[in-house]
Amino acid sequence: MTEKARRVFWVRLDCDWYSNPKFLRLKRDKKFRAAWIYFAALGWSGRHKKQGYIPDYAFEEIGATKRDIADLIAVGLWYEGEDDGYEINDWGDYQEATAAALERADRAAKAACRRWHKGERAGSCRFCGNSETS
Numbered sequence: 001m002t003e004k005a006r007r008v009f010w011v012r013l014d015c016d017w018y019s020n021p022k023f024l025r026l027k028r029d030k031k032f033r034a035a036w037i038y039f040a041a042l043g044w045s046g047r048h049k050k051q052g053y054i055p056d057y058a059f060e061e062i063g064a065t066k067r068d069i070a071d072l073i074a075v076g077l078w079y080e081g082e083d084d085g086y087e088i089n090d091w092g093d094y095q096e097a098t099a100a101a102l103e104r105a106d107r108a109a110k111a112a113c114r115r116w117h118k119g120e121r122a123g124s125c126r127f128c129g130n131s132e133t134s
């Protein structure tokens with residue numbers, strides 16, 4: 001065969017994603033666009049070897065609007081990252097990640113915690129102890 005094999009890139013998806021409280025909140029609030037963007041970003045970040053980082057130049061390609069981004073942040077699926085980009089929450093728990101990528105995500109998560117979690121903000125956070133609420 002002369003046809004070149006197409007290389008396929010993969011990310012892992014938790015089989016229970018649909019019952020995750022963050023996705024249930026999106027479903028309850030009919031934020032289906034945001035869910036779509038989450039999965040597009042998961043693929044984009046894996047394909048481009050960004051290990052959970054979504055730079056601003058990816059927003060157009062995956063179709064993310066400011067509203068989608070705000071919705072993903074509100075439920076804790078994304079958080080603000082470096083250089084106007086975002087981080088996919090818990091990437092390193094599910095996907096391959098280098099130590100450098102884990103440190104980058106950790107820095108961004110800590111900064112987001114300092115900025116947004118002042119003891120009253122709901123959402124999951126491994127730094128300030130806010131736990132997931134419905």
Ligand SMILES: [Zn+2]
Pocket residue numbers: 112113114117125126127128129130
């Ligand atoms: Zn926090």
